[in-house]
Amino acid sequence: MFNITNHVVDCGGAKTTITDNGRLNIKVEKPEMMTTSPHWRRPAYKTRDTKAKIQECHATPSLNIVIQVVGSRGDIQPFVALGLALARAGHRIRIATHGTFKEFVETHGLEFFNIGGDPKRLMAYMMQNSGTQASGQIFWTNYLISTPYTVHLLLSSAYTPPPELEEFLNGPSPIYIGFGSIIVDDPKKLTLLLLEAIELAGVRAIISQGWGELGSEDLVIPPNVHFIGSCPHDWIFEKVSCVVHHGGAGTTAAAMACGKPSIVVPFFGDQPFWGSMIAKIGAGPKPIPFKKLTAPDLAAAISAALEPEIKQRAMELGEQIRNESGVDAGVTSFHHHLEHSNLSCGIVSSLPAAWKIRGTDIQLGSTGVALLVNRGLLSTDKIELLRPQKYDLNIGPRDPFSGMAFAFIDSAAEISGGLGHFGASTQELFRSIFEKGSVHSGKRSAFASSMEGIGKASINVVRAPIDISFAFTQGLHNAPKLWGDHHVELPETVEGIPTGLTAASKELVFGVYNGFHSLIMFPGQFAAHRGKRFDILPGLGFGTASCITKSLSGK
Structure with a gap:
């Protein structure tokens, strides 16, 4: 057997030792090599932007x-x-x-x-x-x-179309219909609706089957319609007169970049937003929500999209986008x-910082840490992972009552689970006692398991009032959003006693401040949003509600 333990390899200024525990111990004798070696040089930033932006990069x-x-x-x-x-x-x-x-x-x-x-x-x-x-x-x-x-x-795509598609594109310019990744409950019904709209509009059309598998049923397909599978948008959109799509961000951008009018049929998410933006800038008619889609409405939208004004506006926007990078x-x-103060290693500035020396503001990259540790200038127990930013996605319930209800259900489920575990383990314990040939260690295991169950139930009985009251407070915190008061700060993250005390002190001060801020400012904001001067009275009522909920919740 070949033994590689403690084998030393000299790599021109960096010695690598394979230790007996299988780790690599890399000792860099010449730190300057890391900034002069071609391996450590960063490639040039190739961009069509200005010189200042290149220097910034x-x-x-x-x-x-x-x-x-x-x-x-x-x-x-x-x-x-x-x-x-x-x-x-x-x-x-x-x-x-x-x-x-x-x-x-x-x-x-x-x-x-x-x-x-x-x-x-x-x-x-x-x-x-x-x-x-x-x-x-x-x-x-x-x-x-x-x-x-x-x-x-x-993203530009290289694509070779199948012969059938090439042949279809040799005729008058068709429209494109495709809903990408959208999956509908009844693809046959949607396909028939699209075919009817195409007939009413009197156009040729390419329909992308997409994930919804449109046209997969045994249907009679007219000669002016051609179904396709996967095809790059930037390629196919150049060949059509307008695009009917679901309003996804990527599809919307591709259609606009190709200078084609869009007819958006939004399904969910941000799709209604993109549909309204297309109509607002004049690059297409008003969006038609999928739940309200009919063949006559879609046919009318297709005819509108092919009007000279909309086609010209779409072409202008496409040219503008293509000139952008x-x-x-x-x-x-x-x-x-980027926060550049949190980026670079204090020793090798071309490398990012990944560690921080405890109790200081000194930031180091992995290579910098290795250099200092190998030279005996730093101990690994003196460093911690650098975390410049932390995000908390748990914003809590939307109102106090649903918050309390869900917290109660969660607590009841945890208590029931613990009691159920206790019952099952106790039953197993008695079975092992009365059955012949029972093993003593098995009794101890069943007993410990039953105690674990009762312990879990007991802990959750104690925690339940805390969790329910905390959920109630979080619900109060978020409640002003229900009536349009979005001046609601994100809740503080609590990870222990110190952060808990800090969060409590902040919420005590800012809760009252934010409450009275809403009482004073929200009535006017509410009236301005509604566009009616006399709506200041309802706004005053909502502002008072915000003041109460924010003061009680702490923010």
Whole structure:
């Protein structure tokens, strides 16, 4: 057997020792090599933006960035475009999304991480629960990249169409109809509605089957309609006269970039917003919510979208968007919003900080820590993970009564679970006592399990009043949002006695202040929002309610 323990390898200034516990001990003899070696140099930031923005990018150390995206291809694609631009800026990018998109991400040269989940099931769930909002626990991250709503992040696609599609496109310009990842309960009914609308409008059409599998039933397809499978939006939209779609952010951006009018049929989420924005800027008619969609209304919308004024406006917007560089703007925005004081290692400034020396403001990267530890200048028990920002997604119940109800149900379930565990374990204990050949250790195990159950029930009996009152307070805290008072601060995070005392002192002071702020300011804001001077009296009532709830809840 070949023994590699304590084997030393000299790598030109860095010695690596394989220790007997299997770890690698890397000792860097020449720290300057890390800033002069080509391996540590960051690639130049290739951008069409200004010189000042390039210099700003160079001032940012190379970061490891994970972009997590949940949703459909239209949700993923803009982030891949942003990821490619960030990679050109010298960062290491990993896209964390569903396994369905692994090939798509890796084909563009980005790292991939599978977060699990089936996006088709997610879309089906969203269709059935369009008002549901996700909730989660506290999580920590250095930097958060949100959905790119304010810039157009476009990704060019190379595509070779099948012969049938090429042949269909040789005729008069068709319209495009596709709802992407939307899954409907009755695809046949929707397909028949679309075919009727196409006939009424007197147009040729390409219908994308999408995840909803439109046209998969045995239907008679007229010669002026052609069904297609997966096809890049930026390619197909260039070949059509207008686009009928669900109003997803990615699809909306692609249609606008190609200069095509949009007819939005929103289903849920942000889709109604994009539909209203398209109509507001004159790039399409008013959106038609899916639940109100009829063949005559869709046919009328198609005819309106093909009017010269709307087509001209869509072309102008498309030219404007194509002259912009959305991904460069996204990278610049990302760098601009970074807190540069929290970025760099204090020793190797080209690398990001990942650690902090306890009790100080000194920040170090992993390489800097390794240098100091290897030279005996720092002990590992003196450092802690650097967490510049923490986000709390648990904003609590929307009102005090539902908060109390759900807290009571949760407490009752925990108590019942503990008592049930106690009963089952006690039954097992007596069975082991009276059966022949019972093992003494088995009795002890059953006894300990029964005590665990009664302990769990007892703890939750004690905690129940605390949890219920806390939920009531959180509900009071959020209640002003119900009548439009959004001057509600996020609740403080409590992780122990010190943070609990800090949170309590802040809420005691700011609760009363914010309450009287609403009493004074909200009546006028309410009247201004309603556009009626005489609505100040109802506003005064809501302002008084805000004052009471905020003062009682602490914020």
